[in-house]
Amino acid sequence: QEMLRIALPAVVTMMSYVVMQFVDMLIVSGMGPDALSAVGNGGIAAFVMAAFVFGMLGVVTTYASQNLGAGHPERSGAYAWAGLWVSFLAWVGIMLPAALFLGEITAGMRSALSLESDPSVARMEIEYGSILLAGMFFTIAARGTGHFFYGVHRAKTVMVGAILGNVVNLPLTWCLVFGKFGMPEMGVQGAAIGTVVGSIVEWGVLMVVFLSPAFDREFHTRRSWRFSGAHIRDIWRIGWPGGVQLGNELVCWWVFMTGFVANFGVAHNAAAWITLRYMHVSFMPAFGISTAVTAIVGKKVGQQLPDLAASRAWLGARITVIYMGACALLFLIFRHELVGLFVNFAPADALGAAPAEDVIRIGGQTLVVAAVMQVFDALAIIMIGALRGAGDAIWPGVVTAVTSWLCIVGGGFLASRMWPAGGSIGPWIAVALYFVALALLLVYRFQSGRWRSMAVVQAEKWACIKCGHDLGGIDPEGACPECGTECWHSLATGDRPLMPPEAGAGVVPEVAEID
Template sequence: MELPEPTLCRSCGTDLGGTLAPGTCPSCGAPVEMPTASTAAPSGPGAPDAPALATHKHPAVEMLTVALPTVVTMTSYTVMQFIDGLMVSRIGADGVYLAAQGNGGMAMWLTISFTLGLTTVINTYVSQHLGAGTPERGARYAWVGLYLSLMTTLPMLALIPFLPSIFAMGGHGGRLLELESRYAQILFFGAFFTLGARAVAHYFYGMHRPLVVMSAVLLAQVVNVFANAVLIFGGEGPGEGMSVGPFGWFFELTASFAGALGIPAMGVAGAALGTLLGTAVEFLIPIAIFLGPMNAKYATRAAWRCGWGAFKNVLRIGWPGGLMFVNEMACWGYLMAVMLKAGGEAAAVHAAGGPGVLTQAEVTEAGVAHNAAGWIALRYMHLSFMPAVGLSIGVTAIVGRCMGMGRPDLAAARAKLGLQIGVVYMGLCAGAFVIFREPMVRLFLPEGLSSEETARMVSIGAAVMIAAAVFQVFDAIAIVLSGALRGAGDTVWPGVATVVCSWTCIIVLGHALIVFAPQLGSMGPWIGASAFVIVLGVLLSFRFAGGKWKTIKLVHDDHTPKQPDPGISGGNLPGEA
C-alpha cells in the first residue's frame, strides 16, 4: 500500500497533510486550496516523482533531513583523517611522519581536484531533474562522473614512478621525500575508487537520498580504522613509549591479528593502504545500489549510454568548479608544503641575525617544525569546515530541486536557512580554537620530544589556531553560498572570484610577508590565507544578494512535471544540450 503524496503550500513548501479544507498555511499564512484532479501530481506505475520539495512540517526539519546525512558524511571524512593523523603520530617521536602524510595526501588531492570539482554539478542536474518531475534523466550524469573518473585515473597510474622527482623539485629530501612519495604512490593507485565514490555520491545527494552515501562512508571508515592499525603498526603495535590512551585493547587486538597473518609494520605506507581499502568499500556499496535497486525505478543501467549531450552539460557549468578546486588545492597545497616551511626557515635565519649563522640542518629543522605545526592546526580546521561542506552539498541539492520546480524564491529561503546553520556552527568552532588552542595542538605532538621542541611546536600551532578562528564565520559564508549558487547553476562568477582572490592573498601576500616580515615565520602565509577566506566570503555574499542566479534555466522553462520517457536515455529538456 503506497502512502499518499503530501499536499504542500505553494508559497513555502510546508507539508499541509494528505487532505485539507481550504484555509491558510500555518507556517506562512498563504491561502491554500483543495487539490483537484487537474493539479494533482500523477500517480501510479511509471509516474514521475512529485515535484514537491518538502515532506516535513518545518523548513528546518527539511533542511536537516537532506543536509544532516551529508554533514555526517563529510565529518566522518575529517574524523578519519584525524584518526589517521593520530595513528601516524604514534609511529615515532618525529614530526616527519605527519608532514609526509600531509604532503603525500595533498599531492593526491591536487591531482584529482579538477575532476572532483567538475563532478559536483552532478548534484545540480540530478536535483533539478528531481524538482522538474523527471528524476530518471539524472542517472546519465552519474555515468558521466564514472567515465570522467576513469579518464582521470589512467594518466595518474603512469605518473606514479615520477612522484619522488616531483616532490624533490619542491626542495624536499631525505626521509621526508621517501615517506611522502610512497604514501602518494599508493593513493594514486586507488584514485578511481576515490573519484568514482564521489561521483556516485553526488547522484544520491541530488536524488535527496544521502543516507545511502552516509551508510557506505561510515562502514568504509570502520574498515579504514582497523586496516590502519594493522598495516601501520603490524604485530608490534604503536612505537615504544607512544601513548594510546584508552584504546590499548584495540591495538592489542590488531597487533595479534597482524602477527597471526605475518603482516609487518608498514608505517606511513600502511596508512595509505588502509585509506585505499576503506575507499574501495565506500565506492562499492553505492555503486551496487545504483546498479541494483535504483535500476528498478529509474533504469540506471540503461543510462550508461549517456550521450555527448550529458558530457557537455557537465563541462559547461562544471569547469569553473573544477578550476576552483584545482586552484584551491594548488594554493593550499603550496601553502602547506612550501610556504610554511619557507616561512619557518626565514624566521630562524632572521632570529639568528642573518644567513650563515645557522647550519643548513638547523634551518631545515625549523622549516619542518612550522610545516608539522601547520598540519596539526589544519586537522582542526577540517573538523570545522568539512561539516560546513556537507551542509553546502545539502544546500546544493535543495536549491537545485527548488530551481527545478521553478521556485527561486524557495531556493533563496532555503539557502539563507543553511547559511544561518553554517555560521552558528563555525562560529562556535572559532571560539573553541581560541579557548583550547594549546591542548588541541599538544594532542598531536609525538611523545619523546624535548621540552624545547614541544614549546616551539605549541607556540607555532596555537598562533595558527587563532588565525583560523578569525576567518571561520567568513569561511561558513563562502562554503554555504557557493553551494547555493552551484545548485542554481551559477558557477562561473564564483570560480573566477576564487581564483583571483586565492592568488592575490595566499600566494602574493603570503610571499610578500615572508620576504618583508620574516619574523612572522609561517604566520605570514597564514595571514594571507585568512585574508583570502574573508574577501571571498564577502564577494559571494554580494553575488548571492544580487539575485542573478535566480534567472538561470538549466533543465526547463517551467516547473510542470513530465512523464518519464520509455527509453530513459533519450530526449533532453529545453535548456539542455
C-alpha cells in the first residue's frame, strides 16, 4: 500500500509526460520524417544543456523524505527553494546562452566526429531546440518542485500539475503546428512553444499548493524562500553525481541519435526516434516507480530501518521488471505496426527522401534490439532510485558515466566505422550492451550494502525514560526490552514523539543536524 500510494501518482505523472511526448511527435510526424527527426534531435540537444541540473535536483526528494522520516518536515521546504534558485541560476548562466549558440554547438559535435546530417533536419532542430532552451527554467522548476512533493509523500499534486500541463500543451501544439483556429502555422517552432507553455502551467499548479497556508505550516514553504548557500551546498554535496550521471548519459544519447544514427540518413534517424518514443512508454512509468522507491527508501533510512528499505526497493524492482518485460514482448510482436503508426500518419507527399517501407523496416529492427534491453533497463532504473534515496549517489553516477561513454559512444563509434553495412543497428547493439553492464553493476552495488551507512539525515535518538536503554530511531510501540517500562512515540505518523503521561515530560530527543 505504501508503494502504491506514492508510485501510482508518480507513474500516472510519468505517463502523462509520455502521452505529451508521444502525441507531440505524432502531430509533428504529419509534417514528414524530416520534421519528426528534427524535433527529436532538437529536443535532446536542448535537454543536454539542462541535464546536469535535472539530475542534481533529484536529491531534493532525498532531503525532503529523510527529514520527514527523521521527524523534521519543517526543514524540507528550504530544499525546494534551493532547487528553484539553482534552476534560475543555471537558466541564466547556461541555457539562455546555449539557446543563442545551439547551431554552432551541434555543428561542432558533428564536425569533431566527422558526421553529417540532412540540412533541412539540421535547420529545424535548431529552431525547435532554441525555443525549448529559452523556456527551460519552467521545465526544470517544475521537476525540482515535483521532487519536493515526492519527498514529502504528496505525489498526487505532481500528477495533477502534469495532467493539467498536458491538457494545455497538446491542443495548443496541434493549433500552432498546423495553424488551426486562427493561430499562425509555425511547424516545429509551434511544437516547442506548446511544450514551454505546458511546463509553465504545470509549475504554476505546483507552486499554488507549495505556497498554500497548510504547506507553510507543515513544511515552512513561505518562510524559507531566501537564497541559502548552505542548502544549495547540501544539494551540490550529494547531487552532483546524479547531475554528472544524467548529463553524461544525455550527452552520449545526443551523440548517438544526432551523430551516429543521423549519419545513416533520414530514414534511420526517424526510425530511431520512433523507437525511442516507444521506449519512453516503457521506461517513463519505471521512473515513476523509481521516484517512489527513492522517497520510501529515504524515509526508511531516516527512520533507521535499512532492511525495510531494501525490501521496498526489491518490491519496486519486481513491479518494474514485469511491466517493462511486458512492453518488450509488445515491441517484438507488433514492431512493424508500432512504427507504421507514425509513418502512416504523414501524408505521402511529406515523406520526401525517407520512404515509408524503409522507416518501417529499420524501425522494426531497432525495436527488436530495444526489446532485449528492457528488463536490464528496469533493474538499472530502480537500483539508481534506491541508492539515491539512501544517499549513495556518487558510485551510480560514476558507473553510469563510464559505461555510457564506453558503450554508447565508444561502441557506437566502432560499430558505425567497422560495420557500416549494418547501418544504425550496430550502434543500437552497443546501446543494448550498455544497459546490460549498467544493470549488473548497480545490482552488485545495492547488494553489497554499502548504502546502509550513508544516511544524509540522522533520525532522532530515543531512550527509555526509566533505565535509559537506547530505543533507536524507530517507532518502539511497547515495552522497553531491558526493564519492561511502556515506551512509545508516533514518529512514523509524522507527529511529534510522545512518552507516557505518568512518566512526566520524558526524555528530550537528541537531534542530529544535517551536515
